[in-house]
Amino acid sequence: MLIARVIGSAVSTVKADILVGRKLLIVCETSVSDEMTGKPFVAIDAVGAGHGELVLISQGSAGRFTPMTVDAPVDAVIMGILDSLEVDGTTTFRKS
Amino acid sequence: MLIARVIGSAVSTVKADILVGRKLLIVCETSVSDEMTGKPFVAIDAVGAGHGELVLISQGSAGRFTPMTVDAPVDAVIMGILDSLEVDGTTTFRKS
Amino acid sequence: MLIARVIGSAVSTVKADILVGRKLLIVCETSVSDEMTGKPFVAIDAVGAGHGELVLISQGSAGRFTPMTVDAPVDAVIMGILDSLEVDGTTTFRKS
Amino acid sequence: MLIARVIGSAVSTVKADILVGRKLLIVCETSVSDEMTGKPFVAIDAVGAGHGELVLISQGSAGRFTPMTVDAPVDAVIMGILDSLEVDGTTTFRKS
Amino acid sequence: MLIARVIGSAVSTVKADILVGRKLLIVCETSVSDEMTGKPFVAIDAVGAGHGELVLISQGSAGRFTPMTVDAPVDAVIMGILDSLEVDGTTTFRKS
Numbered sequence: 001m002l003i004a005r006v007i008g009s010a011v012s013t014v015k016a017d018i019l020v021g022r023k024l025l026i027v028c029e030t031s032v033s034d035e036m037t038g039k040p041f042v043a044i045d046a047v048g049a050g051h052g053e054l055v056l057i058s059q060g061s062a063g064r065f066t067p068m069t070v071d072a073p074v075d076a077v078i079m080g081i082l083d084s085l086e087v088d089g090t091t092t093f094r095k096s
Numbered sequence: 097m098l099i100a101r102v103i104g105s106a107v108s109t110v111k112a113d114i115l116v117g118r119k120l121l122i123v124c125e126t127s128v129s130d131e132m133t134g135k136p137f138v139a140i141d142a143v144g145a146g147h148g149e150l151v152l153i154s155q156g157s158a159g160r161f162t163p164m165t166v167d168a169p170v171d172a173v174i175m176g177i178l179d180s181l182e183v184d185g186t187t188t189f190r191k192s
Numbered sequence: 193m194l195i196a197r198v199i200g201s202a203v204s205t206v207k208a209d210i211l212v213g214r215k216l217l218i219v220c221e222t223s224v225s226d227e228m229t230g231k232p233f234v235a236i237d238a239v240g241a242g243h244g245e246l247v248l249i250s251q252g253s254a255g256r257f258t259p260m261t262v263d264a265p266v267d268a269v270i271m272g273i274l275d276s277l278e279v280d281g282t283t284t285f286r287k288s
Numbered sequence: 289m290l291i292a293r294v295i296g297s298a299v300s301t302v303k304a305d306i307l308v309g310r311k312l313l314i315v316c317e318t319s320v321s322d323e324m325t326g327k328p329f330v331a332i333d334a335v336g337a338g339h340g341e342l343v344l345i346s347q348g349s350a351g352r353f354t355p356m357t358v359d360a361p362v363d364a365v366i367m368g369i370l371d372s373l374e375v376d377g378t379t380t381f382r383k384s
Numbered sequence: 385m386l387i388a389r390v391i392g393s394a395v396s397t398v399k400a401d402i403l404v405g406r407k408l409l410i411v412c413e414t415s416v417s418d419e420m421t422g423k424p425f426v427a428i429d430a431v432g433a434g435h436g437e438l439v440l441i442s443q444g445s446a447g448r449f450t451p452m453t454v455d456a457p458v459d460a461v462i463m464g465i466l467d468s469l470e471v472d473g474t475t476t477f478r479k480s
Contacts, residue, residue, distance in 0.1 A: 001312075001330040001363060003298075008128065008183035010099075012152060014143050015176030016162055024097075024152070024176075026128060026183060032296065032314060032328050040128050040183070042097040042152055046361070047302050056300060056312070056330055058363045061157045061253075061349045061445075065361040066304055073142070073161035073175045075154045076097060079361045080303030080312075087296035087314060087328070104224065104279035106195075108248060110239050111272030112258055120193075120248070120272075122224060122279060136224050136279070138193040138248055157253045157349075157445075169238070169257035169271045171250045172193060200416065200471035202387075204440060206431050207464030208450055216385075216440070216464075218416060218471060232416050232471070234385040234440055253349075253445045265430070265449035265463045267442045268385060289408075289426040289460060291394075320392065320410060320424050334457070335398050344396060344408070344426055346459045349445045353457040354400055367457045368399030368408075375392035375410060375424070 001056040002038075003082065004029050006049050010042050018072045025049065025078065027057060032085050032092045043076040044069055054093060056080035097152040098134075099178065100125050102145050106138050114168045121145065121174065123153060128181050128188045139172040140165055150189060152176035193248040194230075195274065196221050198241050202234050210264045217241065217270065219249060224277050224284045235268040236261055246285060248272035289344040290326075291370065292317050294337050298330050306360045313337065313366065315345060320373050320380045331364040332357055342381060344368035385440040386422075387466065388413050390433050394426050402456045409433065409462065411441060416469050416476045427460040428453055438477060440464035 008026035012019075023045040029038030034054060046066035049055050055078045063069055063077040085093040104122035108115075119141040125134030130150060142162035145151050151174045159165055159173040181189040200218035204211075215237040221230030226246060238258035241247050247270045255261055255269040277285040296314035300307075311333040317326030322342060334354035337343050343366045351357055351365040373381040392410035396403075407429040413422030418438060430450035433439050439462045447453055447461040469477040 003328075003330060008181065008188075010152070010181050011179040012176035013179055015152070016142065019176070026181065029327075037327065039125075039133065040099075042099060046304065056298070056303070058361045060363050062351065062361045062363040063158065064161070065352070065359055071161055073154045073158045073173055074097065075156050075158040077361055080300035080307070083299045083301055085296065085298050085314065092296075104277065104284075106248070106277050107275045108272035109275055111248070112238065115272070122277065135221075135229065136195075138195060159254065160257070167257055169250045169254045169269055170193065171252050171254040200469065200476075202440070202469050203467045204464035205467055207440070208430065211464070218469065231413075231421065232387075234387060255446065256449070263449055265442045265446045265461055266385065267444050267446040289458065291424075291426060317423075325423065334400065344394070344399070346457045348459050350447065350457045350459040353448070353455055365457055368396035368403070371395040371397055373392065373394050373410065380392075 001058050002029050004055055004057050005036060006051055006053050006055060007040060016073050032087050034093050041076065043078050044074050045078045047078055047081055049078045049081050054082040056082060097154050098125050100151055100153045101132060102147055102149050102151060103136060112169050118164060128183050130189050137172060139174050140170050141174045143174055143177055145174045145177050150178040152178060193250050194221050196247055196249050197228060198243055198245050198247060199232060208265050224279050226285050235270050236266050237270045239270055239273055241270045241273050246274040248274060289346050290317050292343055292345050293324060294339055294341050294343060295328060304361050310356065320375050322381050329364060331366050332362050333366045335366055335369055337366050337369050342370040344370060385442050386413050388439055388441050389420060390435055390437050390439060391424060400457050416471050418477050425460060427462050428458050429462045431462055431465055433462045433465050438466040440466060
Protein backbone atom coordinates (compact mmCIF):
# COMPACT_ATOMS: atom_id res chain seq x y z
CA MET A 1 0.00 0.00 0.00
CA LEU A 2 1.14 3.53 -0.70
CA ILE A 3 1.77 6.01 2.07
CA ALA A 4 -0.02 9.20 1.02
CA ARG A 5 -1.33 12.50 2.35
CA VAL A 6 -4.83 13.83 1.82
CA ILE A 7 -4.34 17.24 0.19
CA GLY A 8 -7.75 18.07 -1.22
CA SER A 9 -11.02 16.92 -2.71
CA ALA A 10 -12.77 16.56 -6.05
CA VAL A 11 -16.40 17.21 -6.97
CA SER A 12 -18.07 15.19 -9.72
CA THR A 13 -21.84 15.30 -10.18
CA VAL A 14 -21.90 13.14 -13.30
CA LYS A 15 -20.30 9.85 -12.29
CA ALA A 16 -20.91 6.12 -11.99
CA ASP A 17 -24.19 5.64 -10.05
CA ILE A 18 -22.59 3.48 -7.39
CA LEU A 19 -20.38 6.38 -6.33
CA VAL A 20 -23.14 8.86 -5.55
CA GLY A 21 -22.55 10.12 -2.02
CA ARG A 22 -18.96 8.88 -1.82
CA LYS A 23 -16.11 11.24 -0.90
CA LEU A 24 -13.48 11.74 -3.62
CA LEU A 25 -10.23 12.82 -2.01
CA ILE A 26 -7.11 14.14 -3.73
CA VAL A 27 -4.05 12.40 -2.35
CA CYS A 28 -0.31 12.54 -2.96
CA GLU A 29 2.20 9.77 -2.26
CA THR A 30 4.73 10.68 0.45
CA SER A 31 7.99 9.31 1.76
CA VAL A 32 8.17 7.65 5.20
CA SER A 33 9.12 11.12 6.48
CA ASP A 34 5.95 12.63 5.09
CA GLU A 35 7.52 14.50 2.14
CA MET A 36 5.34 14.49 -0.96
CA THR A 37 7.03 12.52 -3.75
CA GLY A 38 4.36 11.65 -6.29
CA LYS A 39 1.76 13.10 -8.61
CA PRO A 40 -1.63 13.81 -6.99
CA PHE A 41 -4.51 11.50 -7.88
CA VAL A 42 -8.02 10.76 -6.62
CA ALA A 43 -8.99 8.00 -4.15
CA ILE A 44 -12.26 6.88 -2.59
CA ASP A 45 -12.31 7.23 1.19
CA ALA A 46 -13.38 4.06 3.03
CA VAL A 47 -12.37 5.02 6.57
CA GLY A 48 -13.34 8.64 7.19
CA ALA A 49 -9.96 10.27 6.49
CA GLY A 50 -9.65 14.03 6.88
CA HIS A 51 -7.68 16.73 5.13
CA GLY A 52 -3.98 16.62 5.98
CA GLU A 53 -3.98 13.09 7.38
CA LEU A 54 -1.42 10.48 6.36
CA VAL A 55 -3.18 7.42 4.98
CA LEU A 56 -2.66 4.01 3.39
CA ILE A 57 -3.93 3.57 -0.15
CA SER A 58 -4.59 0.30 -1.92
CA GLN A 59 -4.57 0.41 -5.69
CA GLY A 60 -6.07 -1.77 -8.36
CA SER A 61 -8.77 -4.36 -7.76
CA ALA A 62 -8.17 -4.06 -3.98
CA GLY A 63 -10.19 -0.86 -4.19
CA ARG A 64 -13.38 -2.90 -4.57
CA PHE A 65 -12.92 -4.83 -1.32
CA THR A 66 -14.43 -2.39 1.15
CA PRO A 67 -18.14 -2.38 2.08
CA MET A 68 -18.76 0.93 0.30
CA THR A 69 -16.94 0.14 -2.94
CA VAL A 70 -18.09 -3.40 -3.76
CA ASP A 71 -18.37 -3.70 -7.55
CA ALA A 72 -17.58 0.01 -8.03
CA PRO A 73 -15.37 1.11 -10.95
CA VAL A 74 -12.62 2.46 -8.70
CA ASP A 75 -8.89 1.74 -8.64
CA ALA A 76 -7.71 3.49 -5.46
CA VAL A 77 -9.14 3.40 -1.94
CA ILE A 78 -8.03 4.85 1.39
CA MET A 79 -8.16 1.79 3.64
CA GLY A 80 -6.34 3.05 6.73
CA ILE A 81 -5.36 6.21 8.60
CA LEU A 82 -1.75 6.18 9.78
CA ASP A 83 -0.91 6.84 13.44
CA SER A 84 2.84 6.36 13.18
CA LEU A 85 5.66 5.04 11.02
CA GLU A 86 8.91 3.54 12.29
CA VAL A 87 11.98 2.86 10.14
CA ASP A 88 15.05 1.07 11.53
CA GLY A 89 14.03 1.85 15.10
CA THR A 90 13.35 5.54 14.52
CA THR A 91 9.87 7.02 14.50
CA THR A 92 9.72 8.97 11.24
CA PHE A 93 6.08 10.05 11.57
CA ARG A 94 3.61 10.40 14.43
CA LYS A 95 0.09 11.76 14.03
CA SER A 96 -0.29 14.99 15.95
CA MET B 97 -8.29 7.49 -10.19
CA LEU B 98 -6.35 9.64 -12.61
CA ILE B 99 -7.34 13.22 -13.35
CA ALA B 100 -7.31 13.52 -17.15
CA ARG B 101 -8.50 15.71 -20.00
CA VAL B 102 -10.39 14.45 -23.04
CA ILE B 103 -8.30 15.60 -26.02
CA GLY B 104 -9.60 13.52 -28.91
CA SER B 105 -11.13 10.31 -30.17
CA ALA B 106 -10.16 7.07 -31.88
CA VAL B 107 -11.98 5.11 -34.57
CA SER B 108 -11.66 1.33 -34.74
CA THR B 109 -14.02 -0.72 -36.92
CA VAL B 110 -12.32 -4.06 -36.26
CA LYS B 111 -12.49 -4.55 -32.51
CA ALA B 112 -13.80 -6.82 -29.76
CA ASP B 113 -17.53 -7.40 -30.46
CA ILE B 114 -18.61 -6.16 -27.06
CA LEU B 115 -17.24 -2.70 -27.86
CA VAL B 116 -19.27 -2.05 -31.01
CA GLY B 117 -21.02 1.28 -30.55
CA ARG B 118 -18.83 2.39 -27.63
CA LYS B 119 -17.00 5.74 -27.74
CA LEU B 120 -13.20 5.51 -27.65
CA LEU B 121 -11.80 8.76 -26.29
CA ILE B 122 -8.17 9.89 -26.28
CA VAL B 123 -7.25 11.25 -22.86
CA CYS B 124 -4.17 12.72 -21.23
CA GLU B 125 -3.38 12.77 -17.50
CA THR B 126 -3.27 16.28 -16.04
CA SER B 127 -2.11 17.91 -12.84
CA VAL B 128 -4.62 19.28 -10.31
CA SER B 129 -4.19 22.61 -12.12
CA ASP B 130 -5.20 21.06 -15.44
CA GLU B 131 -1.75 20.96 -17.06
CA MET B 132 -1.17 17.88 -19.18
CA THR B 133 1.55 15.71 -17.67
CA GLY B 134 1.24 12.27 -19.20
CA LYS B 135 1.25 10.34 -22.44
CA PRO B 136 -2.13 10.19 -24.24
CA PHE B 137 -3.99 6.87 -24.18
CA VAL B 138 -7.48 5.60 -25.01
CA ALA B 139 -10.35 5.15 -22.53
CA ILE B 140 -13.94 3.94 -22.85
CA ASP B 141 -16.48 6.59 -21.90
CA ALA B 142 -19.08 5.45 -19.35
CA VAL B 143 -20.61 8.81 -18.44
CA GLY B 144 -21.03 10.87 -21.63
CA ALA B 145 -17.86 12.98 -21.38
CA GLY B 146 -17.22 15.59 -24.06
CA HIS B 147 -14.13 16.96 -25.75
CA GLY B 148 -12.10 19.21 -23.46
CA GLU B 149 -13.70 18.06 -20.22
CA LEU B 150 -11.68 17.11 -17.15
CA VAL B 151 -12.56 13.57 -16.10
CA LEU B 152 -11.74 10.80 -13.64
CA ILE B 153 -10.29 7.61 -15.11
CA SER B 154 -10.17 4.22 -13.44
CA GLN B 155 -7.56 1.82 -14.74
CA GLY B 156 -7.21 -1.93 -14.67
CA SER B 157 -10.02 -4.34 -13.81
CA ALA B 158 -12.10 -1.40 -12.53
CA GLY B 159 -12.81 -0.64 -16.18
CA ARG B 160 -15.19 -3.61 -16.33
CA PHE B 161 -17.42 -2.37 -13.50
CA THR B 162 -19.72 -0.07 -15.43
CA PRO B 163 -22.98 -1.23 -17.06
CA MET B 164 -21.59 -0.74 -20.58
CA THR B 165 -18.25 -2.47 -20.06
CA VAL B 166 -19.16 -5.62 -18.11
CA ASP B 167 -16.83 -8.43 -19.26
CA ALA B 168 -15.27 -6.20 -21.93
CA PRO B 169 -11.51 -6.41 -22.61
CA VAL B 170 -10.85 -2.83 -21.52
CA ASP B 171 -8.38 -1.41 -19.00
CA ALA B 172 -9.39 2.26 -18.73
CA VAL B 173 -12.81 3.83 -18.27
CA ILE B 174 -14.02 7.39 -17.75
CA MET B 175 -16.22 7.02 -14.65
CA GLY B 176 -16.79 10.66 -13.70
CA ILE B 177 -16.80 14.21 -15.09
CA LEU B 178 -15.05 16.68 -12.80
CA ASP B 179 -16.82 19.86 -11.71
CA SER B 180 -14.06 21.21 -9.47
CA LEU B 181 -10.85 20.38 -7.66
CA GLU B 182 -9.70 21.88 -4.37
CA VAL B 183 -6.19 21.54 -2.93
CA ASP B 184 -5.29 22.88 0.54
CA GLY B 185 -8.31 25.19 0.54
CA THR B 186 -7.69 26.64 -2.91
CA THR B 187 -9.88 25.83 -5.91
CA THR B 188 -7.40 24.76 -8.59
CA PHE B 189 -10.00 23.87 -11.23
CA ARG B 190 -13.64 24.75 -11.86
CA LYS B 191 -15.61 23.59 -14.90
CA SER B 192 -16.58 26.57 -17.00
CA MET C 193 -5.83 1.20 -23.74
CA LEU C 194 -2.41 1.80 -25.22
CA ILE C 195 -1.95 2.93 -28.79
CA ALA C 196 0.71 0.64 -30.25
CA ARG C 197 2.21 -0.53 -33.54
CA VAL C 198 2.72 -4.17 -34.51
CA ILE C 199 6.43 -4.44 -35.31
CA GLY C 200 7.09 -8.18 -35.28
CA SER C 201 6.29 -11.60 -33.93
CA ALA C 202 7.53 -14.15 -31.44
CA VAL C 203 7.71 -17.94 -31.70
CA SER C 204 7.36 -20.11 -28.60
CA THR C 205 6.81 -23.85 -28.92
CA VAL C 206 6.94 -24.55 -25.18
CA LYS C 207 4.17 -22.46 -23.65
CA ALA C 208 0.95 -22.63 -21.66
CA ASP C 209 -1.33 -25.19 -23.36
CA ILE C 210 -4.18 -22.76 -23.79
CA LEU C 211 -2.02 -20.61 -26.07
CA VAL C 212 -1.21 -23.27 -28.66
CA GLY C 213 -2.13 -21.86 -32.05
CA ARG C 214 -2.37 -18.26 -30.84
CA LYS C 215 -0.38 -15.48 -32.58
CA LEU C 216 2.21 -13.75 -30.40
CA LEU C 217 2.88 -10.29 -31.79
CA ILE C 218 5.65 -7.88 -30.82
CA VAL C 219 4.22 -4.41 -30.31
CA CYS C 220 5.56 -1.01 -29.33
CA GLU C 221 3.60 1.84 -27.76
CA THR C 222 3.32 4.91 -29.99
CA SER C 223 2.27 8.52 -29.63
CA VAL C 224 -0.98 9.76 -31.20
CA SER C 225 1.18 10.74 -34.19
CA ASP C 226 2.44 7.17 -34.56
CA GLU C 227 5.97 7.69 -33.23
CA MET C 228 7.26 4.79 -31.18
CA THR C 229 7.75 5.81 -27.57
CA GLY C 230 7.91 2.64 -25.49
CA LYS C 231 9.79 -0.61 -25.02
CA PRO C 232 8.59 -3.49 -27.24
CA PHE C 233 6.63 -6.27 -25.58
CA VAL C 234 4.48 -9.23 -26.63
CA ALA C 235 0.68 -9.25 -26.96
CA ILE C 236 -1.87 -11.87 -27.97
CA ASP C 237 -3.83 -10.93 -31.08
CA ALA C 238 -7.62 -11.18 -30.69
CA VAL C 239 -8.70 -9.33 -33.84
CA GLY C 240 -6.45 -10.42 -36.73
CA ALA C 241 -4.00 -7.51 -36.67
CA GLY C 242 -1.23 -7.43 -39.27
CA HIS C 243 2.37 -6.26 -39.31
CA GLY C 244 2.66 -2.48 -39.29
CA GLU C 245 -0.89 -1.79 -38.17
CA LEU C 246 -1.73 0.63 -35.37
CA VAL C 247 -3.73 -1.17 -32.68
CA LEU C 248 -5.31 -0.79 -29.26
CA ILE C 249 -3.88 -2.91 -26.46
CA SER C 250 -5.56 -3.74 -23.17
CA GLN C 251 -3.27 -4.74 -20.35
CA GLY C 252 -3.77 -6.71 -17.17
CA SER C 253 -6.77 -8.90 -16.45
CA ALA C 254 -8.58 -7.35 -19.44
CA GLY C 255 -6.46 -9.64 -21.60
CA ARG C 256 -8.58 -12.61 -20.52
CA PHE C 257 -11.87 -11.09 -21.74
CA THR C 258 -11.76 -12.11 -25.39
CA PRO C 259 -13.18 -15.42 -26.69
CA MET C 260 -9.71 -16.78 -27.48
CA THR C 261 -8.02 -15.84 -24.23
CA VAL C 262 -10.56 -16.84 -21.58
CA ASP C 263 -8.64 -18.13 -18.54
CA ALA C 264 -5.29 -17.82 -20.35
CA PRO C 265 -2.21 -16.58 -18.46
CA VAL C 266 -1.83 -13.46 -20.59
CA ASP C 267 -1.54 -9.80 -19.61
CA ALA C 268 -1.76 -7.98 -22.95
CA VAL C 269 -4.22 -8.39 -25.82
CA ILE C 270 -4.76 -6.56 -29.08
CA MET C 271 -8.48 -5.80 -28.92
CA GLY C 272 -8.88 -3.32 -31.79
CA ILE C 273 -7.28 -2.16 -35.04
CA LEU C 274 -7.14 1.62 -35.36
CA ASP C 275 -8.56 3.34 -38.43
CA SER C 276 -7.89 6.91 -37.34
CA LEU C 277 -6.99 9.17 -34.43
CA GLU C 278 -8.14 12.76 -33.95
CA VAL C 279 -6.69 15.17 -31.40
CA ASP C 280 -8.16 18.65 -30.87
CA GLY C 281 -9.89 18.57 -34.25
CA THR C 282 -6.84 17.44 -36.21
CA THR C 283 -6.48 13.96 -37.68
CA THR C 284 -3.11 12.76 -36.41
CA PHE C 285 -3.32 9.26 -37.93
CA ARG C 286 -5.31 7.62 -40.70
CA LYS C 287 -4.85 4.02 -41.80
CA SER C 288 -3.56 3.91 -45.36
CA MET D 289 7.58 -10.92 -7.24
CA LEU D 290 9.71 -8.09 -5.94
CA ILE D 291 12.79 -8.71 -3.84
CA ALA D 292 12.50 -6.34 -0.87
CA ARG D 293 13.84 -5.71 2.61
CA VAL D 294 11.72 -5.15 5.70
CA ILE D 295 12.85 -1.78 7.06
CA GLY D 296 10.09 -0.81 9.49
CA SER D 297 6.46 -0.92 10.49
CA ALA D 298 3.30 1.18 10.35
CA VAL D 299 0.58 1.62 12.94
CA SER D 300 -3.01 2.31 11.87
CA THR D 301 -5.86 2.03 14.36
CA VAL D 302 -8.56 3.24 11.96
CA LYS D 303 -8.48 0.82 9.04
CA ALA D 304 -10.53 -1.71 7.11
CA ASP D 305 -12.08 -4.13 9.66
CA ILE D 306 -10.61 -7.20 8.02
CA LEU D 307 -7.10 -5.94 8.76
CA VAL D 308 -7.47 -5.62 12.52
CA GLY D 309 -4.62 -7.57 14.08
CA ARG D 310 -2.56 -7.78 10.88
CA LYS D 311 1.07 -6.60 10.80
CA LEU D 312 1.76 -3.68 8.45
CA LEU D 313 5.42 -3.72 7.47
CA ILE D 314 7.37 -1.02 5.66
CA VAL D 315 9.43 -2.55 2.87
CA CYS D 316 11.81 -1.31 0.21
CA GLU D 317 12.64 -3.01 -3.08
CA THR D 318 16.27 -4.15 -3.32
CA SER D 319 18.62 -5.38 -6.02
CA VAL D 320 19.73 -9.04 -6.11
CA SER D 321 22.73 -7.85 -4.07
CA ASP D 322 20.49 -6.43 -1.36
CA GLU D 323 20.95 -2.73 -2.17
CA MET D 324 17.79 -0.69 -1.72
CA THR D 325 16.60 0.66 -5.05
CA GLY D 326 12.97 1.65 -4.63
CA LYS D 327 10.62 3.87 -2.68
CA PRO D 328 9.40 2.38 0.65
CA PHE D 329 5.80 1.20 0.80
CA VAL D 330 3.61 -0.88 3.12
CA ALA D 331 2.89 -4.61 2.78
CA ILE D 332 0.84 -7.10 4.77
CA ASP D 333 2.93 -9.90 6.26
CA ALA D 334 1.60 -13.40 5.52
CA VAL D 335 4.62 -15.45 6.61
CA GLY D 336 5.99 -13.98 9.85
CA ALA D 337 8.81 -11.88 8.40
CA GLY D 338 11.02 -9.94 10.77
CA HIS D 339 12.81 -6.60 10.63
CA GLY D 340 15.80 -6.66 8.31
CA GLU D 341 14.85 -9.81 6.44
CA LEU D 342 14.89 -10.06 2.66
CA VAL D 343 11.46 -11.09 1.41
CA LEU D 344 9.37 -11.74 -1.70
CA ILE D 345 6.43 -9.43 -2.28
CA SER D 346 3.48 -10.05 -4.55
CA GLN D 347 1.60 -7.00 -5.72
CA GLY D 348 -1.91 -6.44 -6.99
CA SER D 349 -4.74 -8.94 -6.65
CA ALA D 350 -2.22 -11.62 -5.62
CA GLY D 351 -2.23 -9.96 -2.21
CA ARG D 352 -5.68 -11.45 -1.51
CA PHE D 353 -4.57 -15.06 -2.04
CA THR D 354 -3.20 -15.86 1.40
CA PRO D 355 -5.35 -17.27 4.24
CA MET D 356 -5.12 -14.04 6.24
CA THR D 357 -5.88 -11.62 3.42
CA VAL D 358 -8.81 -13.25 1.63
CA ASP D 359 -11.13 -10.49 0.40
CA ALA D 360 -9.04 -7.79 2.13
CA PRO D 361 -8.47 -4.43 0.39
CA VAL D 362 -4.70 -4.92 0.14
CA ASP D 363 -2.37 -4.69 -2.85
CA ALA D 364 0.96 -5.98 -1.48
CA VAL D 365 1.73 -9.07 0.59
CA ILE D 366 4.94 -10.64 1.86
CA MET D 367 4.55 -14.25 0.68
CA GLY D 368 8.05 -15.62 1.26
CA ILE D 369 11.22 -15.06 3.28
CA LEU D 370 14.37 -15.35 1.19
CA ASP D 371 17.18 -17.69 2.24
CA SER D 372 19.47 -17.06 -0.72
CA LEU D 373 19.73 -15.62 -4.21
CA GLU D 374 21.96 -16.90 -6.99
CA VAL D 375 22.70 -15.04 -10.24
CA ASP D 376 24.74 -16.62 -13.03
CA GLY D 377 26.23 -19.17 -10.67
CA THR D 378 27.23 -16.67 -7.99
CA THR D 379 25.46 -16.43 -4.64
CA THR D 380 24.60 -12.75 -4.33
CA PHE D 381 22.72 -13.05 -1.02
CA ARG D 382 22.60 -15.56 1.83
CA LYS D 383 20.53 -15.09 4.97
CA SER D 384 22.83 -14.78 7.97
CA MET E 385 3.98 -10.18 -21.91
CA LEU E 386 7.50 -9.15 -21.09
CA ILE E 387 10.49 -10.61 -22.91
CA ALA E 388 12.95 -11.63 -20.19
CA ARG E 389 16.02 -13.76 -19.56
CA VAL E 390 16.38 -16.26 -16.75
CA ILE E 391 19.51 -15.18 -14.87
CA GLY E 392 19.28 -17.02 -11.55
CA SER E 393 17.16 -18.53 -8.83
CA ALA E 394 15.86 -17.78 -5.35
CA VAL E 395 15.48 -20.08 -2.35
CA SER E 396 12.71 -19.49 0.18
CA THR E 397 11.85 -22.14 2.76
CA VAL E 398 9.27 -20.04 4.60
CA LYS E 399 6.66 -19.13 2.01
CA ALA E 400 2.99 -19.46 1.12
CA ASP E 401 2.07 -23.18 1.42
CA ILE E 402 0.78 -23.39 -2.13
CA LEU E 403 4.25 -22.60 -3.44
CA VAL E 404 6.10 -25.46 -1.76
CA GLY E 405 8.01 -27.31 -4.46
CA ARG E 406 7.70 -24.52 -7.04
CA LYS E 407 10.80 -23.09 -8.78
CA LEU E 408 11.46 -19.41 -8.09
CA LEU E 409 13.53 -17.98 -10.94
CA ILE E 410 15.25 -14.61 -11.08
CA VAL E 411 14.53 -12.93 -14.40
CA CYS E 412 15.44 -9.67 -16.08
CA GLU E 413 13.50 -7.91 -18.83
CA THR E 414 15.40 -7.73 -22.12
CA SER E 415 15.07 -5.88 -25.41
CA VAL E 416 14.06 -7.74 -28.59
CA SER E 417 17.81 -8.09 -29.20
CA ASP E 418 18.30 -9.81 -25.86
CA GLU E 419 20.00 -6.95 -24.03
CA MET E 420 18.97 -6.68 -20.37
CA THR E 421 17.04 -3.49 -19.76
CA GLY E 422 15.17 -3.90 -16.49
CA LYS E 423 15.58 -4.59 -12.81
CA PRO E 424 15.72 -8.30 -11.88
CA PHE E 425 12.68 -9.77 -10.14
CA VAL E 426 11.34 -13.22 -9.26
CA ALA E 427 8.87 -15.27 -11.32
CA ILE E 428 7.26 -18.68 -10.90
CA ASP E 429 8.16 -21.11 -13.66
CA ALA E 430 5.16 -22.81 -15.30
CA VAL E 431 6.88 -24.32 -18.36
CA GLY E 432 10.24 -25.77 -17.27
CA ALA E 433 12.48 -22.87 -18.28
CA GLY E 434 16.23 -23.19 -17.76
CA HIS E 435 19.01 -20.81 -16.83
CA GLY E 436 19.91 -18.45 -19.67
CA GLU E 437 16.75 -19.00 -21.69
CA LEU E 438 14.69 -16.16 -23.11
CA VAL E 439 11.13 -16.41 -21.85
CA LEU E 440 7.72 -14.70 -21.86
CA ILE E 441 6.44 -13.43 -18.54
CA SER E 442 2.87 -12.56 -17.67
CA GLN E 443 2.39 -10.18 -14.78
CA GLY E 444 -0.49 -9.50 -12.44
CA SER E 445 -3.51 -11.74 -12.03
CA ALA E 446 -2.48 -13.66 -15.17
CA GLY E 447 0.08 -15.40 -12.97
CA ARG E 448 -2.70 -17.45 -11.37
CA PHE E 449 -3.93 -18.93 -14.66
CA THR E 450 -1.56 -21.87 -15.00
CA PRO E 451 -2.27 -25.34 -13.53
CA MET E 452 0.47 -24.99 -10.92
CA THR E 453 -0.36 -21.49 -9.73
CA VAL E 454 -4.16 -21.57 -9.39
CA ASP E 455 -5.12 -19.40 -6.40
CA ALA E 456 -1.45 -18.80 -5.49
CA PRO E 457 -0.34 -15.36 -4.25
CA VAL E 458 1.96 -14.74 -7.23
CA ASP E 459 2.17 -11.83 -9.64
CA ALA E 460 4.63 -13.06 -12.29
CA VAL E 461 4.77 -16.36 -14.16
CA ILE E 462 6.95 -17.69 -16.96
CA MET E 463 4.34 -18.92 -19.43
CA GLY E 464 6.46 -19.54 -22.54
CA ILE E 465 10.03 -20.23 -23.67
CA LEU E 466 11.03 -18.17 -26.70
CA ASP E 467 12.44 -19.85 -29.80
CA SER E 468 12.83 -16.73 -31.92
CA LEU E 469 11.89 -13.08 -32.29
CA GLU E 470 11.43 -11.23 -35.57
CA VAL E 471 11.15 -7.45 -35.90
CA ASP E 472 10.39 -5.77 -39.24
CA GLY E 473 11.44 -8.87 -41.16
CA THR E 474 14.75 -9.35 -39.34
CA THR E 475 15.34 -12.18 -36.88
CA THR E 476 16.66 -10.43 -33.77
CA PHE E 477 16.90 -13.56 -31.61
CA ARG E 478 17.08 -17.29 -32.24
CA LYS E 479 17.48 -19.89 -29.51
CA SER E 480 20.81 -21.67 -29.90
